Amino acid sequence: KQEVTQIPAALSVPEGENLVLNCSFTDSAIYNLQWFRQDPGKGLTSLLLIQSSQREQTSGRLNASLDKSSGRSTLYIAASQPGDSATYLCAVYLSTGAGSYQLTFGKGTKLSVIP
Amino acid sequence: GAGVSQTPSNKVTEKGKYVELRCDPISGHTALYWYRQSLGQGPEFLIYFQGTGAADDSGLPNDRFFAVRPEGSVSTLKIQRTERGDSAMYLCASSQRGYRGAADTQYFGPGTRLTVL
Numbered sequence: 001k002q003e004v005t006q007i008p009a010a011l012s013v014p015e016g017e018n019l020v021l022n023c024s025f026t027d028s029a030i031y032n033l034q035w036f037r038q039d040p041g042k043g044l045t046s047l048l049l050i051q052s053s054q055r056e057q058t059s060g061r062l063n064a065s066l067d068k069s070s071g072r073s074t075l076y077i078a079a080s081q082p083g084d085s086a087t088y089l090c091a092v093y094l095s096t097g098a099g100s101y102q103l104t105f106g107k108g109t110k111l112s113v114i115p
Numbered sequence: 116g117a118g119v120s121q122t123p124s125n126k127v128t129e130k131g132k133y134v135e136l137r138c139d140p141i142s143g144h145t146a147l148y149w150y151r152q153s154l155g156q157g158p159e160f161l162i163y164f165q166g167t168g169a170a171d172d173s174g175l176p177n178d179r180f181f182a183v184r185p186e187g188s189v190s191t192l193k194i195q196r197t198e199r200g201d202s203a204m205y206l207c208a209s210s211q212r213g214y215r216g217a218a219d220t221q222y223f224g225p226g227t228r229l230t231v232l
Contacts, residue, residue: 004157034220043121043206043225044158089157096163096171103150103208103221105157 002027006106021075023090031093119224136192140209152204
């Protein structure tokens with residue numbers, strides 16, 4: 001069974017710092033990997049999707065990398081801002097064999113950026 | 116519509132009652148997914164629809180949970196005889212196709228927060 005682990009569970013940094021969030025998965029036979037942001041009590045906002053043939057994706061201050069062979073992904077946030085404070089979730093797309101692609105999520109990293 | 120919508124945003128019910136949660140996917144998306152997120156956890160897969168049919172319901176926890184999508188658009192998640200352990204955020208997502216060979220991006224709705232007293 002695919003397991004997704006995110007480390008650290010929580011992170012607090014001063015404003016302006018660069019930071020890295022880590023995600024690891026046990027089954028390298030994934031298709032895509034997606035990073036989400038979730039604000040307290042809210043739904044999921046998609047940040048970056050990395051397709052299985054890609055190694056990284058960038059959007060603004062965010063950069064996500066994927067290494068399928070080692071079962072790892074990282075989300076790099078440059079010049080962090082208080083508005084970046086949220087929980088960041090990593091999810092992998094895994095074929096169920098029933099013609100669908102389930103998302104398997106980690107538990108998330110709760111980020112606090114201190115002004 | 117512009118995005119996935121879910122209603123109600125919050126639902127409070129008593130133990131033993133029946134509830135329905137609604138999801139309206141992005142127009143034209145044939146694949147629809149339901150996930151459940153307990154406090155402090157990541158979302159967990161419940162059921163997947165391709166068109167009108169439930170192609171994969173392996174994540175439904177028991178037979179009190181049921182979902183339909185009669186016209187291939189709006190979906191309703193139905194929970195009978197609710198229990199306190201059903202309290203969670205219920206998230207719906209849709210994608211363009213979702214069939215084998217195309218792991219299309221899933222777009223999520225804002226969720227329904229269900230509280231069972």
